[in-house]
Amino acid sequence: MIDYSILVKSPLFNGISEEECRTLCSKIHYQVRKFEKDAIVVQGGEEVTNLFVVLSGSVRGEMIDYSGKTVKIEDIEAPRPLAAAFLFGKENKFPVTVTANKKAELLAIPVVEFLKLLQLNTRLLRNYLNSISTRAQFLSQKLHFLSFKTIKEKVAHFLLQQAGDRFHSFELKNTQQQLAELFGVTRPSLARVLGEMQSENLIKIEKKTVTLLDKQGLNSLLQNG
């Protein structure tokens, strides 16, 4: 019924052996649902009563806007879970309508059964808690960045945070493109600001190494913004 070799590759079941996975699943009720191409898996607005994991094929999330048109949000391939962040909480309704891109099989575990699983296996519990926590932290960080108005402020904040109290120099682990996305700005705009900050002798960039030349100055950008 379930191909456990695929299931254990899902972020949720990561680190759990196939054997253990089989044992776990034998202890709960679940369904494997099959969908033909373009079949609707769940309607947006429906209450989330099951955890879905894509076992084969792929599905897409689509949002219905105020005029009734559908807009594709993202593709979800096997073996990723579906709307795992909406299983709990106040608004546990699907934010999107999910449709099968092609023939697809989905594992459906009712919430109550999923709770049992979480209580049976510590690794699974940790995986799930980590995934929704990481998501919340990501959102929180992103919000913080958006609260700074200018790009220079965002950059100053980011660099000071990365450097911490002790260091004045560190390695960038992201490309400018990735940083630009984190800040919600375009890449050339970010590059321009980085250039300006260098000519103002606030920072120095060599390859991937950033050196903060004037922490005081960087700070004052955050105050007077």
Next chain:
Amino acid sequence: MIDYSILVKSPLFNGISEEECRTLCSKIHYQVRKFEKDAIVVQGGEEVTNLFVVLSGSVRGEMIDYSGKTVKIEDIEAPRPLAAAFLFGKENKFPVTVTANKKAELLAIPVVEFLKLLQLNTRLLRNYLNSISTRAQFLSQKLHFLSFKTIKEKVAHFLLQQAGDRFHSFELKNTQQQLAELFGVTRPSLARVLGEMQSENLIKIEKKTVTLLDKQGLNSLLQNG
């Protein structure tokens, strides 16, 4: 040691009887830590290795900016938990420095022990999952709003949300000044955009009454932005 009548009023232990609570706690290791007024409970940046619940007194979360100034973020009174959203995930460090406002007692449960608790009691597990999920959903919504780049997009989103599916006309309950603050823009900029949207025949504003003349058009602003 622990005043269970207070603990069960905490959102985490909500719906669990005092008796059950006592039994649960007897099965794990924990500490009750006492702090004098102005004692530091945790330094910002420290790894979160314990779940803290304020049992008596109150503490405050403060952020230390890069120039050394402290900014108060929020007060946490008994029996609320502390940084519950940062127990798991990639960045499980305290985002704030926590200081006692007055004499305070805090329950400290190591992460591993808290996991045990979650596996012992379904209600507790549900409470915790609900609290971090609700937080993630709140952040997600807030982010969605901030993610609109232009003022026009923000206005369009706001108006469509206010009107809902059915209505085309409604009363504004806020002044332009208040709306401008909600959107994070200046008042004249908002007025200009409202004027533009009127001359584009998207909306009509009479006194406090807003009429949506072209929902389709408002929608397309959100797509192509």
Next chain:
DNA sequence: GGCAAAATGTATCAATTGTTACAAAATGAT
């Protein structure tokens, strides 16, 4: 109705950022 205060409409100019395009530099694979 008349009056003061608040809210709104509008204009001008500066500052910031986006857009697009292209060249230089760095990286990675063979």
Next chain:
DNA sequence: ATCATTTTGTAACAATTGATACATTTTGCC
């Protein structure tokens, strides 16, 4: 080492928004 790909630097121009100022309208109150 060489070549293709990715990343970065940079420039010119457009679009958006902020800042400031002032006139006009609306509101609340007497």
